[in-house]
Amino acid sequence: xxxxxxxxxDLPLQSVEARLLPGTAYTxxxxxxxxxxxxxxxxxxxxxxxxxxxxxxxxxxxxxHTVAMARALTSTLTVTPxxxxxxxxxxxxxxxxxxxxxxxxxxxxxxxxxxxxxxxxLFGGLEKLLSRLRMGMRxxxxxxxxxxxxxxxxxxxxxxxxxxxxAGMPCALDLGxxxxxxxxxxxxxxxxxxxxLETLDQLGIARIRDLGKLPRGGVARRxxxxxxxxxxxxxGRLPDPRTYFKPPERFTARVEFMRxxxxxxxxxxxxxxxxxxxxxxxxxxxxxxxxxxxKFEHGRDHASAVTIATRxxxxxxxxxxxxxxxxxxxxxxAGEVSALILACDHVVAFQPDTPSxxxxxxxxxxxxxxxxxxxxxxxGEDKVFGLAVKQDxxxxxxWGTDEPVGxxxxxxxxxxxxxxxxxxxxxxxxxxxxxxxxxxxxQNGPLAPITDTERIHIKMPGTxxxxxxxxxxxxxxxxxxxxxxxxxxxxxxxxxxLHGHFS
Amino acid sequence: xxxxxxxxxxxxxxxxxxxxxxxxxxSGYPTGFEALDAALSEHGxxxxxxxxxxxxxxxxxxxxxxxxxxxxxxxxxxxxxxxxPPYLPYAPAxxxxxxxxxxxxxxxxxxxxxxxxxAEQAMRSGALGAVLVWLDEHTDYAALRRLHLAADTGxxxxxxxxxxxxxxxxxxxxxxxxxDADLSAEVTELCRAHVTLLKQRGLTSPRRxxxxxxxxxxxxxxxxxxxxxxxxxxxxxxxxx
Numbered sequence: 001x002x003x004x005x006x007x008x009x010d011l012p013l014q015s016v017e018a019r020l021l022p023g024t025a026y027t028x029x030x031x032x033x034x035x036x037x038x039x040x041x042x043x044x045x046x047x048x049x050x051x052x053x054x055x056x057x058x059x060x061x062x063x064x065h066t067v068a069m070a071r072a073l074t075s076t077l078t079v080t081p082x083x084x085x086x087x088x089x090x091x092x093x094x095x096x097x098x099x100x101x102x103x104x105x106x107x108x109x110x111x112x113x114x115x116x117x118x119x120x121x122l123f124g125g126l127e128k129l130l131s132r133l134r135m136g137m138r139x140x141x142x143x144x145x146x147x148x149x150x151x152x153x154x155x156x157x158x159x160x161x162x163x164x165x166x167a168g169m170p171c172a173l174d175l176g177x178x179x180x181x182x183x184x185x186x187x188x189x190x191x192x193x194x195x196x197l198e199t200l201d202q203l204g205i206a207r208i209r210d211l212g213k214l215p216r217g218g219v220a221r222r223x224x225x226x227x228x229x230x231x232x233x234x235x236g237r238l239p240d241p242r243t244y245f246k247p248p249e250r251f252t253a254r255v256e257f258m259r260x261x262x263x264x265x266x267x268x269x270x271x272x273x274x275x276x277x278x279x280x281x282x283x284x285x286x287x288x289x290x291x292x293x294x295k296f297e298h299g300r301d302h303a304s305a306v307t308i309a310t311r312x313x314x315x316x317x318x319x320x321x322x323x324x325x326x327x328x329x330x331x332x333x334a335g336e337v338s339a340l341i342l343a344c345d346h347v348v349a350f351q352p353d354t355p356s357x358x359x360x361x362x363x364x365x366x367x368x369x370x371x372x373x374x375x376x377x378x379x380g381e382d383k384v385f386g387l388a389v390k391q392d393x394x395x396x397x398x399w400g401t402d403e404p405v406g407x408x409x410x411x412x413x414x415x416x417x418x419x420x421x422x423x424x425x426x427x428x429x430x431x432x433x434x435x436x437x438x439x440x441x442x443q444n445g446p447l448a449p450i451t452d453t454e455r456i457h458i459k460m461p462g463t464x465x466x467x468x469x470x471x472x473x474x475x476x477x478x479x480x481x482x483x484x485x486x487x488x489x490x491x492x493x494x495x496x497x498l499h500g501h502f503s
Numbered sequence: 504x505x506x507x508x509x510x511x512x513x514x515x516x517x518x519x520x521x522x523x524x525x526x527x528x529x530s531g532y533p534t535g536f537e538a539l540d541a542a543l544s545e546h547g548x549x550x551x552x553x554x555x556x557x558x559x560x561x562x563x564x565x566x567x568x569x570x571x572x573x574x575x576x577x578x579x580x581x582x583x584x585x586x587x588p589p590y591l592p593y594a595p596a597x598x599x600x601x602x603x604x605x606x607x608x609x610x611x612x613x614x615x616x617x618x619x620x621x622a623e624q625a626m627r628s629g630a631l632g633a634v635l636v637w638l639d640e641h642t643d644y645a646a647l648r649r650l651h652l653a654a655d656t657g658x659x660x661x662x663x664x665x666x667x668x669x670x671x672x673x674x675x676x677x678x679x680x681x682x683d684a685d686l687s688a689e690v691t692e693l694c695r696a697h698v699t700l701l702k703q704r705g706l707t708s709p710r711r712x713x714x715x716x717x718x719x720x721x722x723x724x725x726x727x728x729x730x731x732x733x734x735x736x737x738x739x740x741x742x743x744x
Contacts, residue, residue: 367630368582372608375621379612387594387607399594404608423599425566426590481684482562500593503566 002117002173003152004130006094006137006144007159011110012039013051015090016080018141020256021270036074040067041082050082090142093277095245097136099284101129106152106242109191111144111159113152113242139276150175152242153234154182157189175236182234183209190230196223208234251281251292251344260299260336264328267337271324274342275317287347288313294324294342298335306331308377311369313348319370326378372404393458394469395427395499422451422475424485424500431497434486441496443484447476450483455490475502519704532660535571538712544704548572549678553651553661557670557701558682561589564696565682566635569662570600573633576660577603581632584608584625587618588637606632615640619650626653626661633660641669648675670701678703 008014016039036056040047047067056077061070067079095112098105101123104115116129123129130146137143147158148171158170172181185208188197200223205211211219211231220228232238255270271294282288291309298304308323353366376384386402440446451474458469471487478484485500512518531547533540540546548554548569558565573583580603585592587610594604610625612618615638622636634654642665654661663676670681679702699711 364581364630367628368608371625371628371630374624375610379610379617379621383611383613385609387592387597387604387609389594389598389604395593395595399591401609402605423593423596424562425570425593425596426561426588427593428590479686480560481686482560483564484562501562501590503562503564 001115001150002120002126003149003155004114004116004133005108005111005147005149005152005155005159006098006114006133007111007147007156007162008091008094008142008144009110009160009163010051010053011087011090012041012082013037013053014142015086016083017053018090018093018273019086019254020080020258035076035078036061036070037078037080038067038070039082040079047079047081092245092248093140094137094142094144096247096277096284097140097142097280098133099245099247100136100280101133103244104242105245107245108152108156111156112245113155115152136280139273140280141273148172149181150178151234151236152240153230154178154236157182157185157234160189161185179212179235183207183212187211190227192227192230196227199223247281247284249347251278251347252341253277254339254341256339257337260338262333262336264325264333267340270340271342272317272321274340275320275324278320278342278344279315279317281344282315282347282350285347286350288315288350289344289347290314291346292320292342292344294340296333296335296337297339297341299338302335304334310373312366313350315350323373323377326374330378330380376404393456395423395456395473396431398423399427422454425503426501428499428501431487431499434496434498436494436496441476441486443476443478443486443498444480444482445478447478447484447486447496449474450477451475456487473499532572532575534568536568539568539698542698542700542710542712543678544706548660548662550660551655551658552678553647553654553663553676555674555676555679556662556664556682557667557679558664559667560682560684563682563684565664567600568682568696568698569633569635570597570602572660573597574601574603576632577606579632580606582606582608582630583633584610584631584635586610586622586625586634586636587612587639588635589639615642619646622661622663623649623653626650626659627657629657629659631657631659633662635662635664637664644673644675651675651677674702676702 017037034055036059037053038049038056038061039051041050042048049061049065049067049070050063052061052063056070056074059074061073061077067077070079071077091107091110091112095105095107098112098114102114102116102119106113106115114133116126120126120129123132126148134143134146145159145162147155147160147162149155149158150172154172158172162170170181172178186206187200187208190197200206200211205214208231211227216228229238233240253274255274257270261267274294278289278292290311290313291307293305293307295303295305306324306327308320308327310319310323314320372384384404386404388400388402390398390400392398434441434443434447436442437446440448454473456469456471456473460468470490472490473485473487476484476486483502484498485502486496486498488494488496531540531543531545531549533547534543543549556565556568576583578601583602583606585607592607592609594607597607598604608625608631610621612621618636618638619642622634625631625634636650642663647663650661650663653659667681670679679700681699681701683697683699685697697711699709700706701709
């Protein structure tokens with residue numbers, strides 16, 4: 001067993017900074033830290049600060065100060081009320097990132113624990129796995145202190161201590177070296193009741209080493225069995241079963257802006273982060289999706305949404321982003337945006353591409369798919385289509401639109417069935433009535449027939465005679481050398497219609 | 504002008520020297536007309552880059568001249584995009600000409616700007632074998648140059664249909680062809696076009712030939728098949744460029 005603990009000491013601050021954005025068009029990956037930002041909780045009359053950012057820290061503001069004290073230190077202070085719902089979401093987000101690397105992910109207070117011993121080979125070792133984990137967290141707007149140990153509790157203690165020592169990442173890979181490594185750790189790293197910790201401190205028992213020397217029975221009687229159990233679990237003497245985190249069935253994520261954004265360019269960064277979270281979510285679920293929707297909230301009452309669909313299930317952020325940009329170029333924002341919600345309901349199993357050495361047809365079909373997606377996102381779904389032959393003798397029904405390109409069902413249509421009769425390459429959208437001078441219909445001059453008549457008579461089943469199609473088709477030529485396909489109703493012999501051009 | 508000035512002028516990519524023309528291989532897509540194959544420098548339609556077809560008439564076989572090439576491309580199979588066609592490409596006629604319909608992609612943009620955008624995307628993607636685009640409105644040199652570069656990058660045979668009045672304006676397309684109705688052709692011919700090569704690498708003056716031949720694979724039952732026998736290339740007077 002090898003556990004990685006991710007400890008987020010400033011979770012209240014992180015959860016807010018990842019989801020409440022200033023709303024200016026900044027492009028760098030990190031939100032601006034130039035403004036002192038604190039999270040406050042407690043009664044409205046006397047709010048107490050529970051997390052501070054680095055610039056607030058530089059000004060001397062600490063957790064535990066009241067907001068009034070902090071305001072005395074700086075005139076520009078952003079205060080956000082603590083939101084425990086967001087904190088839970090943030091922790092779940094980090095756990096989802098962790099789920100990409102192992103199915104065994106557990107939540108603890110302000111921390112996420114991963115059991116990675118079985119995934120090390122797949123990800124190329126602990127170093128690579130850690131750097132990918134850190135990168136995933138950073139792109140989602142999170143960061144954590146990391147500890148590694150053979151037991152979850154020891155990993156957690158190491159992660160909590162990581163900041164205090166400043167000497168790189170504490171790490172123990174072997175169960176045997178664990179007692180020696182933990183011996184120096186202060187007992188305050190445990191989540192024990194404050195009264196217990198104070199009493200132990202007054203007794204001169206500050207470190208794990210000191211506690212280990214005491215008789216176990218006496219300690220358990222005086223401070224409760226929990227303390228001995230925790231100590232044994234940290235050192236691997238007792239099993240420490242954990243309930244594993246499961247990513248949710250659906251994905252929804254929300255970003256709010258402190259100031260409203262009026263252009264799509266200003267939304268690029270938060271959209272990118274949300275789509276990155278969606279990709280992470282799908283990776284954690286081993287899934288992919290064909291469609292997702294992005295909802296723009298304009299103030300309290302109005303909202304607009306765009307839905308982006310791809311032809312193949314995918315989980316590729318850059319491609320989504322490109323498609324969204326094409327769509328937004330076609331339909332601009334409906335108003336100033338105060339919040340974004342990304343939702344994805346349909347998750348299907350991910351089919352990885354089998355890599356091939358030579359460029360094959362599948363890769364080419366993928367390229368065509370991407371092109372079709374791009375075109376139909378920008379121009380509209382109905383503007384891009386494929387062609388197919390239909391078994392119908394009425395010429396205007398002899399073709400049909402098809403899923404654009406490459407679907408097997410259209411190419412499977414038997415070639416021999418297609419009519420060998422002479423057909424024009426261009427079909428007019430609807431037959432155009434031609435004027436006539438004497439016996440000759442006119443189309444850029446009089447038309448002269450050059451072939452025999454082809455009769456098409458179709459009795460529509462279950463209808464009366466007036467729905468029958470009776471036509472006499474001719475290929476006709478005008479004096480400019482343009483060849484067209486015209487027809488008339490044999491019953492009303494004078495009216496000719498133009499139905500196509502022999503291009 | 505001194506010698507360096509002349510040399511720098513000759514280095515310009517806009518100037519082709521007749522003596523420097525490499526003999527191109529027979530790499531093009533066969534046009535289906537022996538006379539036209541022989542006249543084109545690649546012995547067929549170029550496999551990449553922009554080709555301009557200047558035509559004002561509908562129904563003289565202006566698209567049929569490409570059908571053998573489209574049949575070959577779609578049989579590879581590679582995809583063919585029809586961007587902004589004036590009418591609907593009629594599937595049974597294409598199928599009769601041996602074109603694989605599953606490789607056809609029709610795009611009907613709403614404006615000229617969208618047409619240019621879609622054409623450039625399609626050419627650049629590298630996924631398509633050929634792109635046919637109908638440019639209804641006047642297209643300036645810069646836009647055509649973008650299309651040509653996109654078709655070159657994406658290794659795609661691009662065919663742009665334009666009005667004949669644009670023929671007098673300069674264009675970056677390496678091959679420009681004018682299509683006129685051939686009134687002397689027999690009335691049963693499907694492809695009744697005079698082809699005039701306006702611009703081609705190695706071409707000194709516009710060259711005109713008429714396509715009497717029928718497309719061999721098409722309509723073989725409807726019309727008696729004709730073997731192209733006369734490749735009489737009649738030289739026409741150079742047009743003002």
